[in-house]
Amino acid sequence: MPVGQVIRSHSNIYYVLVEGREVECRPRGKFRLDQTQVRAGDQVEVRLEPDGEGRIEKVLPRRNCLERPPVANVDQCLVVFTLAEPEADYLFLDRVLVHVEQAGVDVLILLNKIDLVEPEAVDAFVRTYRNLVGYPVLPISAQQGLGLDELRPHLVGRISVLAGHSGVGKSRLIRALEPGREDVRVGEVSAKSRKGRHTTRHVELIPLSSGGLVADAPGFTYLEFQDIDKWTLRDYFPEFVRRQADCRYGDCLHRKEPDCAVRDAVEAGEIPETRYKNYLLLLEEVEAMKRW
Ligand code: GDP
Numbered sequence: 001m002p003v004g005q006v007i008r009s010h011s012n013i014y015y016v017l018v019e020g021r022e023v024e025c026r027p028r029g030k031f032r033l034d035q036t037q038v039r040a041g042d043q044v045e046v047r048l049e050p051d052g053e054g055r056i057e058k059v060l061p062r063r064n065c066l067e068r069p070p071v072a073n074v075d076q077c078l079v080v081f082t083l084a085e086p087e088a089d090y091l092f093l094d095r096v097l098v099h100v101e102q103a104g105v106d107v108l109i110l111l112n113k114i115d116l117v118e119p120e121a122v123d124a125f126v127r128t129y130r131n132l133v134g135y136p137v138l139p140i141s142a143q144q145g146l147g148l149d150e151l152r153p154h155l156v157g158r159i160s161v162l163a164g165h166s167g168v169g170k171s172r173l174i175r176a177l178e179p180g181r182e183d184v185r186v187g188e189v190s191a192k193s194r195k196g197r198h199t200t201r202h203v204e205l206i207p208l209s210s211g212g213l214v215a216d217a218p219g220f221t222y223l224e225f226q227d228i229d230k231w232t233l234r235d236y237f238p239e240f241v242r243r244q245a246d247c248r249y250g251d252c253l254h255r256k257e258p259d260c261a262v263r264d265a266v267e268a269g270e271i272p273e274t275r276y277k278n279y280l281l282l283l284e285e286v287e288a289m290k291r292w
């Protein structure tokens with residue numbers, strides 16, 4: 001039986017990519033599948049009917065599953081950021097990176113709108129987030145098409161979810177990658193999002209002609225860190241993790257503890273000061289949640 005991938009759904013109809021063709025599928029007879037059972041990104045076994053439609057017989061086990069946006073089998077998050085408009089918000093960026101670490105998917109930071117900023121500023125950003133923090137960073141311009149040839153191979157055969165402030169260029173990027181899709185308008189992501197705000201919105205996975213699927217979704221929503229403890233938060237900062245074996249205390253939170261290798265690295269300029277400051281802010285947030 002052919003296996004396909006669910007790319008979107010509408011009421012009880014699922015659109016499944018089967019061997020490169022989009023097939024309209026209904027769940028099998030007596031089962032009424034709802035959104036929690038089948039979601040975008042799912043691999044499903046499909047029985048093709050003579051009328052050209054399909055029946056979903058089975059949902060294959062998921063590798064992972066995001067709740068907001070509701071997408072299964074996510075391979076990576078493309079975190080879109082810019083040094084032009086809207087104003088660079090590093091706390092927001094670091095918060096998104098923590099959420100992506102928590103979701104357990106790969107990260108690729110796309111520094112967009114490089115046509116609008118000085119090359120030195122681009123280099124400084126790359127040095128900070130690629131060399132010091134350790135995430136892959138790709139400078140691009142969705143508008144001018146810069147960096148897109150380097151980006152495409154990262155997308156082939158994978159499910160990517162976009163995250164980033166409204167206005168950083170997520171929709172423009174999808175249109176640049178897929179010129180046929182002038183209709184794309186990626187939903188907004190707001191740091192102030194609260195529970196439930198995006199739950200009713202349907203996710204669509206856009207098949208790229210060069211291969212791969214990109215979620216046209218509001219990206220990640222940023223609930224407070226109710227389900228993170230302080231040490232888990234700490235462990236979502238990869239540049240800390242690489243050093244904390246050298247802290248005097250194994251449970252060091254890198255605040256005021258003596259002989260802290262992370263604080264030493266901040267002082268030596270090996271860990272970006274902004275990352276450390278943002279970590280302290282997020283740590284306060286986590287503690288405030290716990291007290292509450
Ligand atoms: P979204 O809210 O993240 O989907 O952002 P949009 O894709 O709607 O882009 C916001 C604005 O930034 C639009 O006016 C785009 O044309 C513009 N924009 C997006 N990417 C670039 C870029 O690489 N360079 C320049 N100069 N403008 C861009």
Ligand code: ZN
Pocket residue numbers: 244247248252253254255257259260261262263
């Ligand atoms: Zn420490």
